[in-house]
Amino acid sequence: WAIHAPYVAAINKLKQERGAVVLAHNYMTPEIYHGISDVVGDSLALAIEATKVQADIIVQCGVHFMAETSKILNPSKTVLMPDMEAGCSLAESITAEGIARMRAQYPGAPVVSYVNTTAEVKAASDICCTSANAAQIVAAMDSDTVIMTPDKWLAQNVAKQVPQKRIVWWDGACIVHEKFTPQDLRDFREWHPGIQIIAHPECPPDVVAEADFAGSTAGIIDWVGKERPAQAMLVTECSMASNISDAHPEVEFLGPCNMCPYMKKITLEKVLWSLHSMTGAVEVDEGVAKDARRAVQRMIDLSR
Ligand code: 13P
Ligand code: SF4
Numbered sequence: 562w563a564i565h566a567p568y569v570a571a572i573n574k575l576k577q578e579r580g581a582v583v584l585a586h587n588y589m590t591p592e593i594y595h596g597i598s599d600v601v602g603d604s605l606a607l608a609i610e611a612t613k614v615q616a617d618i619i620v621q622c623g624v625h626f627m628a629e630t631s632k633i634l635n636p637s638k639t640v641l642m643p644d645m646e647a648g649c650s651l652a653e654s655i656t657a658e659g660i661a662r663m664r665a666q667y668p669g670a671p672v673v674s675y676v677n678t679t680a681e682v683k684a685a686s687d688i689c690c691t692s693a694n695a696a697q698i699v700a701a702m703d704s705d706t707v708i709m710t711p712d713k714w715l716a717q718n719v720a721k722q723v724p725q726k727r728i729v730w731w732d733g734a735c736i737v738h739e740k741f742t743p744q745d746l747r748d749f750r751e752w753h754p755g756i757q758i759i760a761h762p763e764c765p766p767d768v769v770a771e772a773d774f775a776g777s778t779a780g781i782i783d784w785v786g787k788e789r790p791a792q793a794m795l796v797t798e799c800s801m802a803s804n805i806s807d808a809h810p811e812v813e814f815l816g817p818c819n820m821c822p823y824m825k826k827i828t829l830e831k832v833l834w835s836l837h838s839m840t841g842a843v844e845v846d847e848g849v850a851k852d853a854r855r856a857v858q859r860m861i862d863l864s865r
Pocket of ligand 1: 567587603604605677691692693720735763776778779
């Protein structure tokens with residue numbers, strides 16, 4: 562922690578001087594998560610919090626689509642992205658043209674796009690969803706067939722929860738969660754009888770089927786807080802266990818995790834530079850932002 566302390570102090574001082582707030586995703590490193598964030602959460606919580614921010618400057622510690630969502634919801638504020646290269650394999654897997662192709666293939670079916678998409682894709686969609694509300698959003702669609710993009714694994718997990726709908730999906734995947742296999746989970750159960758296994762729904766359905774619970778990153782945190790298992794395996798990004806282990810000393814976190822190379826591009830040094838130099842402001846064309854805002858706001862309204 563000592564090597565982080567000067568950066569943490571400098572960033573917190575600059576935040577005050579500039580009147581900035583830091584919104585940080587649950588996958589940020591512990592020094593960001595615990596040291597400099599004003600709000601932490603999953604994608605849904607960060608999108609909702611972005612609608613309530615009073616400060617003029619938002620520093621988004623997460624990936625690019627999260628900063629875009631904040632900008633879409635706060636067009637007059639400055640949203641700083643400490644590293645523009647912090648992308649997402651899901652967001653990169655589809656364009657607005659891909660949405661048009663799906664619409665042509667399934668005429669009349671509404672398009673539910675994961676928030677892990679670009680502003681253009683959101684603008685071309687009927688509504689957004691996150692892993693926390695995907696089943697609820699799909700169930701609320703006034704159509705028997707629903708198009709879900711771009712995460713095929715999330716779509717297939719939702720299909721099990723909402724069997725009354727015919728869900729068709731785009732062929733995208735998260736490079737972090739698709740690496741886990743059902744055998745990884747079975748091995749840990751055998752080696753640690755009684756261990757509780759919690760997976761993110763971006764994992765393939767055969768992995769989720771081996772887990773005791775599946776939920777968004779905030780859902781995982783809530784579940785651990787409520788159940789307080791003696792041993793837990795979080796089938797998700799590595800920083801999750803590190804970030805919550807201090808609050809749960811009674812829980813032993815075991816098992817493999819995968820690092821998100823995009824999330825890990827955000828470092829204290831880059832946050833400090835971005836705030837100091839005021840570089841890395843995210844811009845979204847207002848025409849695109851208007852339609853994207855409608856899709857995000859519709860999701861927020863339906864999630865209340
Ligand atoms: P959550 O909405 O569950 O935080 O997930 C975002 C994400 O990128 C997971 O890979
Ligand atoms: Fe995208 Fe997966 Fe990284 Fe989340 S963990 S930002 S879905 S690549």
